[in-house]
Amino acid sequence: xxxxxxxxxxxxxxxxxxxxxxxxxxxxxxxxxxxxxxxxxxxxxxxxxxxxxxxxxxxxxxxxxxxxxxxxxxxxxxxxxxxxxxxxxxxxxxxxxxxxxxxxxxxxxxxxxxxxxxxxxxxxxxxxxxxxxxxxxxxxxxxxxxxxxxxxxxxxxxxxxxxxxxxxxxxxxxxxxxxxxxxxxxxxxxxxxxxxxxxxxxxxxxxxxxxxxxxxxxxxxxxxxx
Amino acid sequence: xxxxxxxxxxxxxxxxxxxxxxxxxxxxxxxxxxxxxxxxxxxxxxxxxxxxxxxxxxxxxxxxxxxxxxxxxxxxxxxxxxxxxxxxxxxxxxxxxxxxxxxxxxxxxxxxxxxxxxxxxxxxxxxxxxxxxxxxxxxxxxxxxxxxxxxxxxxxxxxxxxxxxxxxxxxxxxxxxxxxxxxxxxxxxxxxxxxxxxxxxxxxxxxxxxxxxxxxxxxxxxxxxx
Numbered sequence: 001x002x003x004x005x006x007x008x009x010x011x012x013x014x015x016x017x018x019x020x021x022x023x024x025x026x027x028x029x030x031x032x033x034x035x036x037x038x039x040x041x042x043x044x045x046x047x048x049x050x051x052x053x054x055x056x057x058x059x060x061x062x063x064x065x066x067x068x069x070x071x072x073x074x075x076x077x078x079x080x081x082x083x084x085x086x087x088x089x090x091x092x093x094x095x096x097x098x099x100x101x102x103x104x105x106x107x108x109x110x111x112x113x114x115x116x117x118x119x120x121x122x123x124x125x126x127x128x129x130x131x132x133x134x135x136x137x138x139x140x141x142x143x144x145x146x147x148x149x150x151x152x153x154x155x156x157x158x159x160x161x162x163x164x165x166x167x168x169x170x171x172x173x174x175x176x177x178x179x180x181x182x183x184x185x186x187x188x189x190x191x192x193x194x195x196x197x198x199x200x201x202x203x204x205x206x207x208x209x210x211x212x213x214x215x216x217x218x219x220x221x222x223x224x225x226x
Numbered sequence: 227x228x229x230x231x232x233x234x235x236x237x238x239x240x241x242x243x244x245x246x247x248x249x250x251x252x253x254x255x256x257x258x259x260x261x262x263x264x265x266x267x268x269x270x271x272x273x274x275x276x277x278x279x280x281x282x283x284x285x286x287x288x289x290x291x292x293x294x295x296x297x298x299x300x301x302x303x304x305x306x307x308x309x310x311x312x313x314x315x316x317x318x319x320x321x322x323x324x325x326x327x328x329x330x331x332x333x334x335x336x337x338x339x340x341x342x343x344x345x346x347x348x349x350x351x352x353x354x355x356x357x358x359x360x361x362x363x364x365x366x367x368x369x370x371x372x373x374x375x376x377x378x379x380x381x382x383x384x385x386x387x388x389x390x391x392x393x394x395x396x397x398x399x400x401x402x403x404x405x406x407x408x409x410x411x412x413x414x415x416x417x418x419x420x421x422x423x424x425x426x427x428x429x430x431x432x433x434x435x436x437x438x439x440x441x442x443x444x445x446x447x448x449x450x451x452x
Contacts, residue, residue, distance in 0.1 A: 012278035012438070016289075025281040052238035055251040060286055062345035063242075072367070073337040083333070083363055089326040092318050100315040107309070111299040112338055119288035119347065137309055141298070212238070 019147065023120045028060050030117035030150060031224045032110075032142060033215065035126045036135060036194065037157030038186045039172055040164035042203040046157065046211045047126040053212050054122055059225055062116055063124040064109055070095075073112065074105050097183070103134050110138030117142065117150040122224065130185045132192040151224060155215065156197040161186050163204045245373065249346045254286050256343035256376060257450045258336075258368060259441065261352045262361060262420065263383030264412045265398055266390035268429040272383065272437045273352040279438055280348055285451055288342055289350040290335055296321075299338065300331050323409070329360050336364030343368065343376040348450065356411045358418040377450060381441065382423040387412050389430045 077094030116123035142152035176184035280287040303320030342349035368378035402410035
């Protein structure tokens with residue numbers, strides 16, 4: 001934990017701290033690494049291993065994924081009703097799985113990743129995020145950040161469908177093939193691969209270590225980590 | 227910037243990094259400091275000075291305020307339409323100023339602050355947040371965080387209405403008195419003071435330095451900073 005020696009160790013100027021001042025004071029730089037790919041492609045495994053690697057190298061990092069987003073910020077109407085929202089408001093603000101709900105889900109994640117990046121954090125997001133326009137909006141949000149653009153690094157975890165389906169860690173492909181899940185990406189809903197991702201990871205050919213090393217190299221080459 | 231000497235400096239274990247591991251690796255602890263009070267009470271001035279003080283002491287911190295929330299995560303319907311959302315979806319997800327919109331605005335801020343706290347950051351929020359139930363929900367979200375509760379520190383910036391009104395930095399009280407703004411907190415909409423805030427700052431009697439010092443002392447007494 002950082003040490004503050006005296007309670008009178010206060011030095012600040014009028015007006016808000018700038019991003020540049022914060023990054024300099026904390027010795028960090030922010031960026032968003034946006035992992036995209038099919039279910040079972042390895043997004044979360046790589047992002048999780050990268051998160052550990054960054055943290056163990058004292059680089060401030062945080063991962064946004066289904067667990068901390070879908071049960072929190074982007075929770076469903078029923079959960080919002082449980083938190084005291086009237087039914088109409090809960091239905092309005094709650095996030096389901098329609099096309100517009102998925103778009104809003106990704107937009108909010110993009111906005112939160114942008115805040116983490118602005119804070120000086122290497123934000124990692126691991127969501128299928130199958131639609132190009134939703135990802136492009138997140139890139140645009142970073143490009144238009146104030147007072148200047150924040151790095152948005154799109155990482156395409158490019159694993160063939162048959163490999164993902166053979167892994168099927170959660171048994172979802174089996175259910176989708178049986179028609180028990182509708183609108184499943186790669187089966188009966190499209191996955192739109194990035195046109196110009198900053199990095200492509202072919203996990204059928206790379207170990208997790210190798211994938212993490214490629215991410216670390218990219219972060220270094222962009223001057224985000226030392 | 228932290229140094230990573232070799233690209234092969236990768237060490238990670240199967241499964242996700244725990245909060246405890248992340249905080250230990252980064253040498254930080256997370257918490258949310260929730261500033262609440264009337265417009266002009268001094269919330270943002272104190273939170274901004276505290277943010278600088280923490281950053282200058284190498285403590286990871288980030289401030290959520292109207293500027294980075296209302297133009298981003300919690301933007302309005304018109305702005306969402308500009309980002310490509312169809313009108314119906316933009317109206318559904320966009321945030322205005324009705325009672326339910328304000329509640330959802332505060333809930334989302336609470337969820338994002340929780341993510342920052344989980345990351346190991348001292349998250350500062352400066353919003354009027356006039357309703358007790360909205361703030362109490364944010365406290366509840368932190369209390370129910372997985373795998374264990376996160377610190378939620380409510381700081382009541384307790385400045386008399388007449389003092390806030392005489393400061394009137396943005397001319398809002400004048401407009402509210404003239405009937406040009408409706409539903410303005412303290413004029414024609416209630417402010418519900420916290421029943422049991424962790425800290426009360428009477429800014430009519432304290433300098434900004436003294437207020438910041440009280441926040442720093444509280445963070446130390448709770449073991450959040452060293």
